[in-house]
Amino acid sequence: MDSFLSEAYLNMLATDLDGTLVGDDRACDELLEYLNMNYHRFGLTYITGRHFNSVMQLIAETALPRPDILVTDVGTVIHVLDRNSEKRSDAYSIDETWQKLMQKDWQPENIDEIGKQIAGLTRQQLPDNCRVSYYADSSLTANKFEDALVSANIKHTFVFSSGRDIDILPADGGKGQALRYIVRHYCQPQARILAAGDSGNDREMILSGFPAVIVGNARPELASIEESQLIYKATGKYAAGILEGWHHFYG
Numbered sequence: 715m716d717s718f719l720s721e722a723y724l725n726m727l728a729t730d731l732d733g734t735l736v737g738d739d740r741a742c743d744e745l746l747e748y749l750n751m752n753y754h755r756f757g758l759t760y761i762t763g764r765h766f767n768s769v770m771q772l773i774a775e776t777a778l779p780r781p782d783i784l785v786t787d788v789g790t791v792i793h794v795l796d797r798n799s800e801k802r803s804d805a806y807s808i809d810e811t812w813q814k815l816m817q818k819d820w821q822p823e824n825i826d827e828i829g830k831q832i833a834g835l836t837r838q839q840l841p842d843n844c845r846v847s848y849y850a851d852s853s854l855t856a857n858k859f860e861d862a863l864v865s866a867n868i869k870h871t872f873v874f875s876s877g878r879d880i881d882i883l884p885a886d887g888g889k890g891q892a893l894r895y896i897v898r899h900y901c902q903p904q905a906r907i908l909a910a911g912d913s914g915n916d917r918e919m920i921l922s923g924f925p926a927v928i929v930g931n932a933r934p935e936l937a938s939i940e941e942s943q944l945i946y947k948a949t950g951k952y953a954a955g956i957l958e959g960w961h962h963f964y965g
């Protein structure tokens with residue numbers, strides 16, 4: 715990584731998409747324009763629950779910029795943009811080092827077997843097994859599932875969001891772990907970092923030890939997180955909340 719370090723980012727926004735960066739187009743444009751105009755070596759990172767093609771579809775539909783780093787599948791895959799690539803369609807490459815770290819002890823088939831035995835779960839149809847995700851009919855069902863995985867001794871990270879979505883990730887995965895890895899490998903040591911989110915799958919990222927903003931429209935599931943020196947609760951919604959958070963930490 716040494717040769718890369720001179721290129722490393724000095725400023726980074728690591729933001730969730732749905733309900734955070736995406737939701738108010740005008741505020742989104744204002745935020746990105748402000749950051750691009752005022753900060754050089756600025757790295758735009760999306761950290762989302764969506765899978766890669768789903769993000770690409772969203773980018774096409776909403777005219778979002780393509781990020782420098784794209785973390786998909788709730789923090790289980792890191793895609794890095796190759797700025798020199800002339801082929802726009804396959805300009806992202808997967809960070810294989812992270813991928814290998816992540817897949818250690820990963821047992822998607824065993825998780826699926828247990829999931830099948832629990833009423834009230836519907837498996838999400840996804841293109842691969844880098845995570846195993848479900849829709850749950852209640853938080854009780856989610857709790858039952860989590861207990862069953864623990865009893866079966868299956869190492870995992872359990873993420874419950876929006877009162878409905880369950881993501882089972884490899885134990886070392888998740889938005890928080892992915893962000894720590896990215897900061898370590900792609901940012902300068904003194905870099906300004908801001909993480910931003912609105913729902914349950916952002917919890918680990920918000921608590922990951924970097925300055926973080928919870929946007930004003932966040933779901934009640936984040937209400938239990940207390941404000942602190944590193945955590946700011948914005949009143950502004952969506953991207954306006956992110957900009958408010960950036961000003962809070964960096965003036």
Ligand code: GLC
Nearest residue numbers: 763764788847875879881915
């Ligand atoms: C997004 C993804 C879904 C995931 C959810 C929560 O909605 O599309 O697969 O379960 O985020 O992380």
Ligand code: MG
Nearest residue numbers: 730732733913
């Ligand atoms: Mg969200």
